[in-house]
Amino acid sequence: MDSYVTTTRLISKEEDVTPAVLAAMEATSDPRFKEIITSLVRHLHAFLREVRPTEAEYEKGLQILNAIGQQTDNAHNEAVLICDVLGASTLIDLINNDGMQGETMSALLGPFYRGSAPDCEFGDTIARSTTSGDPLVLKGRVLDVNGEPIAGATLDVWQASPDGLYENQDKDQADFNLRGKFISDENGNYLIRTVKPAGYPVPVHTTTGDLLRAQKRTPMRPAHVHFIVSAPEHKTLITQIFADTDEAMVNDVVFGAKEQIAGDLELRETPSAEYLDVAAPFYTCTYDFILKPGEPRFPEPPIKGKVS
Numbered sequence: 001m002d003s004y005v006t007t008t009r010l011i012s013k014e015e016d017v018t019p020a021v022l023a024a025m026e027a028t029s030d031p032r033f034k035e036i037i038t039s040l041v042r043h044l045h046a047f048l049r050e051v052r053p054t055e056a057e058y059e060k061g062l063q064i065l066n067a068i069g070q071q072t073d074n075a076h077n078e079a080v081l082i083c084d085v086l087g088a089s090t091l092i093d094l095i096n097n098d099g100m101q102g103e104t105m106s107a108l109l110g111p112f113y114r115g116s117a118p119d120c121e122f123g124d125t126i127a128r129s130t131t132s133g134d135p136l137v138l139k140g141r142v143l144d145v146n147g148e149p150i151a152g153a154t155l156d157v158w159q160a161s162p163d164g165l166y167e168n169q170d171k172d173q174a175d176f177n178l179r180g181k182f183i184s185d186e187n188g189n190y191l192i193r194t195v196k197p198a199g200y201p202v203p204v205h206t207t208t209g210d211l212l213r214a215q216k217r218t219p220m221r222p223a224h225v226h227f228i229v230s231a232p233e234h235k236t237l238i239t240q241i242f243a244d245t246d247e248a249m250v251n252d253v254v255f256g257a258k259e260q261i262a263g264d265l266e267l268r269e270t271p272s273a274e275y276l277d278v279a280a281p282f283y284t285c286t287y288d289f290i291l292k293p294g295e296p297r298f299p300e301p302p303i304k305g306k307v308s
Helices: 014-024 031-051 055-070 078-085 088-096 207-214 246-250
Strands: 135-144 154-158 179-183 189-195 224-230 237-242 265-268 282-286 289-291
Touching: 014 031, 055 078, 055 207, 078 088, 078 207, 154 189, 179 189, 224 289, 237 289
Parallel strands: 135 282, 135 289
Antiparallel strands: 135 189, 154 179, 154 224, 224 237, 265 282
């Protein structure tokens, strides 16, 4: 039979609550879990004492938490989205990925990574249905921190359409449109054909939208393409390549844009012998991804499917 920690006295005033809760958690066996949950309690109680919410405000807060869960489904993850716009996701990213070993700066996974993208050949297009926008050729190499090429690295790439919707949000887009997995060649090279991304608003029909409207904040994200780059014996890189103005990047609603991962798009106004199957005008972007040593770890996809 399990044994339980008991407290030694009843709670009679506000100052008794936090010590009583912490005492009840004292027997937690996992040291890291104990560290996290006791710190959470201390900070949560300190927040409540500072703000001193009314009972009505507390009830409203619980309703918001319930709504976040109810608004999350197979094609939308509200919990990830609201953590993104509160800056929590970017803070976690920078705590765990400081870019100090010469590796490419990381960026947010975001709420629209689906996983299980189709395998693509070198130079394939990820546009699987008619998609507006100028053609874009993404190319470069995957390297280690010593500048040596990494052959056989996997590049999982996805983006929103120029209309501002990921395929999981849009019934009119083909399944896995603008998503694909590529493998770097023996020299670490990759080549991906897609369309030039555009900035877009995050979904605002849910709790996150209510928050942004209350704060009079823009819902816009700058134009970007997502990448997960992985290779054996290297830490998996989750990042984005941005293709927008400085103003758009500074005002990124999820605080995810970083100077180090801004792409340099070059407009080609005439056909190119190098890209015979790409109609002009089109854009090219050359970007090398640098991986640091470590253990590959792949994120859990926030979504599993698309709207029906």
